[in-house]
Amino acid sequence: MIKNNQFKKGHIPWNKNQIIKTCLNCENKFGISKSRNLQKRGKYCSINCKKNYKYKLAKKFKINEDLAELIGIIVGDGCINKNYKRKDYRIQISGNQIEDKDYYDKYLPELIKKTLNINCKPYIGSNKAYIIQFQSEPFRIFLHNLGIKSPKAKTSNIPKIIKKNPLHLKSFIRGLADADFTLIFTKRKKGGPNYYPRIASQFASEILVKDLEKSLRDLGFTLNTKYNYKRKDKRGFTTITNFINLDGPINLNKWLKEIGFSNNRITTRYLVWKKIGYLKPKSTLQERKKIING
Ligand SMILES: [Zn+2]
Numbered sequence: 578m579i580k581n582n583q584f585k586k587g588h589i590p591w592n593k594n595q596i597i598k599t600c601l602n603c604e605n606k607f608g609i610s611k612s613r614n615l616q617k618r619g620k621y622c623s624i625n626c627k628k629n630y631k632y633k634l635a636k637k638f639k640i641n642e643d644l645a646e647l648i649g650i651i652v653g654d655g656c657i658n659k660n661y662k663r664k665d666y667r668i669q670i671s672g673n674q675i676e677d678k679d680y681y682d683k684y685l686p687e688l689i690k691k692t693l694n695i696n697c698k699p700y701i702g703s704n705k706a707y708i709i710q711f712q713s714e715p716f717r718i719f720l721h722n723l724g725i726k727s728p729k730a731k732t733s734n735i736p737k738i739i740k741k742n743p744l745h746l747k748s749f750i751r752g753l754a755d756a757d758f759t760l761i762f763t764k765r766k767k768g769g770p771n772y773y774p775r776i777a778s779q780f781a782s783e784i785l786v787k788d789l790e791k792s793l794r795d796l797g798f799t800l801n802t803k804y805n806y807k808r809k810d811k812r813g814f815t816t817i818t819n820f821i822n823l824d825g826p827i828n829l830n831k832w833l834k835e836i837g838f839s840n841n842r843i844t845t846r847y848l849v850w851k852k853i854g855y856l857k858p859k860s861t862l863q864e865r866k867k868i869i870n871g
Contacts, residue, residue, distance in 0.1 A: 602626035602633055634715035635722065640738055643692045645745040648725070648736065649752025650685065652785070657717060657727040666717045667710050672756070674707035676862050679841040680755060681707050731781050735788040746792055747836050753789075754778070755840035760829075760847055762856045770855040776823040776832055779806075786819040793821075796835065798828055845869060 595608040600622035609619035621627040638644065655670045672681055681699040686709065689695050695711045702708045720726070723736040739749045758778040762771040780786050783804055790802050803820040810816055823832065829847075838844050845865040850856045852869060 600626050602630040631714040631718060635718035638716065638719045640742070640745055642744055642748040643688060645739050645748040646752035647688055647692050648720070648723070648739065649749035649754075650688075650756050651720065651752075652725060652733050652735075652749075653753045653756025655756075657720070657725075659727075665712065666714070667712055668717060668720075669708055669710045670756075671702065671706040671708045673842070674701050674705060676842040677707055677840065678862070680839065681709055684839050685709055732784065733780075733782045734784040735792060740788070740792065743796070747796070750789070750792065751836050751839060754836070755838060755843065758843070760838070760843050761858070762846075762850055763824075771857055772850070772855040773824070774826055774829040774850065776828065777821065779818045779820045781816070781818060783819050786821050789821055793823070798823055798831060799825075800828070 594611050596611055596614045596619075597606055597608050598614070598619055599606055601620050603622060603626050605622050607619075607622040613619045621630065640648075650670060651668065654672055655668060658667045658669055659665075660667060670681075670685065678699075686697055686699075689697055689709070689711065693711070693713055693716055695713060697709050697711045699707050699709045723738065724732075724734065725736070735746070735749060739745045754776070757780065758776060761775050761777060763773045763775055764771055765773050786802055786804065790800060793800055800821060800823045802822075806818050806820060807815055808818065823829075833847070838847070842862060845862060846856055846860075848869045849860070849865045856865075
């Protein structure tokens with residue numbers, strides 16, 4: 578109970594046309610007129626409470642497996658854009674409009690609905706990427722508190738709170754892998770078939786690869802990394818990248834059992850290999866589906 582609340586602004590206890598409400602943010606009681614209540618106004622006792630409510634909601638997020646997976650996807654393929662005109666932030670996740678289509682059409686919207694109760698649909702952006710975009714200030718602040726903010730490329734890592742719980746860590750890695758890893762099959766001798774599995778990725782962030790290396794080794798995987806690898810891209814710019822590879826069928830089977838993939842871009846690669854014993858480089862999703870269903 579708050580004493581003296583009858584002296585609060587807007588609170589006139591002897592007015593019969595007043596309705597007593599509880600502020601969503603500070604949970605203090607305050608009075609508003611019936612007409613304001615009908616307009617669905619008067620959720621907060623003050624402008625400050627209205628401003629601060631998102632910080633209260635941000636603290637209510639609890640990491641579970643679904644949320645850890647979504648965070649992994651955002652660390653992989655997400656970015657947080659500030660719209661300076663509207664003074665708000667958009668969380669954008671973008672992939673390839675062909676290879677990631679199934680994942681963005683169904684799996685990802687369902688995961689966002691489950692975790693944030695937000696409905697969203699993918700669209701093709703001006704850069705031809707396949708994009709899912711949504712807005713949630715509480716979630717954006719929650720991510721910020723975990724250290725996930727834009728621009729993130731070189732500094733992203735696995736949030737500490739996720740590393741603490743192996744189930745959450747595995748879900749995070751699945752989300753990150755669905756966004757940024759691939760499954761390829763290499764030749765073991767010249768002219769031979771592409772049959773030897775490799776789960777692989779590369780990141781601009783050295784810290785992220787170091788985190789992944791430690792986490793995956795702790796989970797019992799064997800792997801190779803290469804840090805600060807300089808290479809020239811098509812336009813002649815030098816970029817620095819960090820590689821992580823998990824080679825061989827033992828790693829693959831362990832990954833499928835303990836972490837898994839949810840993106841058809843990757844699962845179709847596995848299913849082709851399982852069916853015919855190899856997978857040629859540069860296959861398309863359509864080609865792989867044909868082999869699997871044929
Ligand atoms: Zn309040």
